[in-house]
Amino acid sequence: RKEVEQDPGPFNVPEGATVAFNCTYSNSASQSFFWYRQDCRKEPKLLMSVYSSGNEDGRFTAQLNRASQYISLLIRDSKLSDSATYLCVVNMDTGRRALTFGSGTRLQVQP
Amino acid sequence: EPEVTQTPSHQVTQMGQEVILRCVPISNHLYFYWYRQILGQKVEFLVSFYNNEISEKSEIFDDQFSVERPDGSNFTLKIRSTKLEDSAMYFCANRGDLETQYFGPGTRLLVL
Numbered sequence: 001r002k003e004v005e006q007d008p009g010p011f012n013v014p015e016g017a018t019v020a021f022n023c024t025y026s027n028s029a030s031q032s033f034f035w036y037r038q039d040c041r042k043e044p045k046l047l048m049s050v051y052s053s054g055n056e057d058g059r060f061t062a063q064l065n066r067a068s069q070y071i072s073l074l075i076r077d078s079k080l081s082d083s084a085t086y087l088c089v090v091n092m093d094t095g096r097r098a099l100t101f102g103s104g105t106r107l108q109v110q111p
Numbered sequence: 112e113p114e115v116t117q118t119p120s121h122q123v124t125q126m127g128q129e130v131i132l133r134c135v136p137i138s139n140h141l142y143f144y145w146y147r148q149i150l151g152q153k154v155e156f157l158v159s160f161y162n163n164e165i166s167e168k169s170e171i172f173d174d175q176f177s178v179e180r181p182d183g184s185n186f187t188l189k190i191r192s193t194k195l196e197d198s199a200m201y202f203c204a205n206r207g208d209l210e211t212q213y214f215g216p217g218t219r220l221l222v223l
Contacts, residue, residue: 032210043202043214044154087154091210098144098156098167099204099212 003027004102006088012108017078021105023071023088032091033064035073037084038104044087047073078109113137115205115215123221127192132218134186134203143186144204144212145178147171154202160186193222 006023013019025033033050048055050062050071061074071088088102116135124130136143143160158168160178177189190197198221204212 034211041200041219043217045214046211049211098159098169099146099154100156101154103153 002102003092003100004088004090006102006105008103008105010106010108012110013078014110015078015080017109018074018076019078019107020075021073021086021088021107023073023102025069025071025088025090025100027090027092028066028069030069030090030092033071034089034091034099035060035062035071036087036089036101038087039084044089044101047086075107078107080109080111083107083109113140113205113213115203115213117201117203117215117218119218120216121219121221123223124193126195126222130190130193130220132188132190132201132203132220134188134205134215135184136186136203136205137207137213140205140207140213142206142212143178143180144206145188146202146204146214147199148202148217149196149199157188157201190220193220195222198222 003026035047036044037047038044048057050064052064054063059076063072085104085106087104090100118133145157146154148154156169158172159166175191200217200219202217203215206212
């Protein structure tokens with residue numbers, strides 16, 4: 001089983017649509033969870049951290065289900081500028097431990 | 112948002128040559144990381160560095176790779192004898208006391 005697994009997409013949605021991405025992780029001891037966004041040939045940029053209680057930042061909502069080892073990202077009212085690859089990222093341990101990346105889910109928002 | 116910078120942005124080299132990739136971290140962020148991303152693949156961890164020593168490395172980070180902070184500020188990744196399969200985007204990342212890692216813009220390495 002992959003450490004962090006995502007549906008690669010692509011998800012093609014019209015502007016204004018709501019889209020949801022899912023991610024599962026294999027290590028139940030994982031400590032921290034993030035969604036990063038990556039534009040073509042650019043660096044990953046932090047979109048938001050994911051907390052057990054769920055968190056929202058504008059049009060973006062992230063949820064974590066530790067029992068199912070499942071993370072989600074919901075984007076409401078999609079904009080053209082949301083087109084990117086969304087990376088599910090997990091820190092398997094605290095301290096100096098590296099991030100483990102999923103392969104990403106590609107989103108294409110169309111006019 | 113804090114900014115990590117990297118140089119060069121692009122590097123083309125011949126197989127067997129040495130390359131040094133440089134990173135200027137965020138001031139007071141003491142945890143350093145190198146990741147790589149082969150075209151079309153996921154981001155992969157190479158090495159983490161803290162308190163002037165390697166704290167963790169992946170199986171990718173073999174004897175051909177080394178890291179250091181030569182002047183106490185910049186953070187470098189050296190590949191001693193490049194191979195074709197080293198062609199990738201190399202990202203430096205940096206974090207402070209919180210969990211968030213900030214990534215530099217990357218160096219695109221092409222080995223011919």
